[in-house]
Amino acid sequence: MRAVVQRVQRAVCRVNGQITGQIQQGLLVFVGIGAEDADADAVYLADKIAHLRVFEDADGRMNRDVQQVGGGVLLISQFTLYGDCRKGRRPDFTAAAGPEKARRMYEQFIELLRAKGLTVQTGIFAAMMEIDCVQDGPVTILLDSRRLF
Numbered sequence: 001m002r003a004v005v006q007r008v009q010r011a012v013c014r015v016n017g018q019i020t021g022q023i024q025q026g027l028l029v030f031v032g033i034g035a036e037d038a039d040a041d042a043v044y045l046a047d048k049i050a051h052l053r054v055f056e057d058a059d060g061r062m063n064r065d066v067q068q069v070g071g072g073v074l075l076i077s078q079f080t081l082y083g084d085c086r087k088g089r090r091p092d093f094t095a096a097a098g099p100e101k102a103r104r105m106y107e108q109f110i111e112l113l114r115a116k117g118l119t120v121q122t123g124i125f126a127a128m129m130e131i132d133c134v135q136d137g138p139v140t141i142l143l144d145s146r147r148l149f
Contacts, residue, residue, distance in 0.1 A: 001041045001105070002081040003143040004030040007054050011074045011133035013123040020129075021121030026071030027052075028133050032081030033097040033105045034146075041145035042105055046112035049073070054139050062139075072119040076131060077106045099126060 005027055012022040029049060034041075055064040055071070066073060079102060083091030097105065103125050113120045123129045142149050 001037050001045045001145040002032045005141045007136045007139035009134040009136045014130045015124050015127045020124050021074050023072035023074045023121055027066050027073045029073055030076050030078040032078050033102040034082055034095055035097045042109045044145045048143055050116040074121045076123040077125050
């Protein structure tokens with residue numbers, strides 16, 4: 001699994017003009033599920049995100065996680081994180097999980113984050129979404145359950 005994690009002051013997801021999820025301070029997380037991913041990948045990434053210390057403490061150092069600052073998570077499914085652009089000009093998405101597996105793992109991932117005590121809002125799986133956010137910092141972190149980066 002891959003994730004792009006952004007520290008935000010606020011973020012909102014809309015589908016067909018309707019808000020499906022929104023948070024104030026917290027993490028906007030775009031997550032992609034790979035064809036080879038298993039439950040252990042979801043567990044690893046959920047734990048990493050829940051405890052990612054990207055919020056400032058009283059000394060201005062990134063020492064606090066999203067729960068410690070009372071923040072939320074806006075989780076957006078994004079298969080394009082598995083787009084391979086090394087050849088040609090059009091991304092190849094063959095490394096992304098198929099829709100059935102991706103949906104199952106995305107829903108499992110939501111529950112794993114909630115089980116860690118996080119407030120999680122979401123987009124709609126496989127929908128065309130509009131995401132608005134005000135980044136904080138900006139702070140953007142790339143995560144991969146296979147530790148590729």
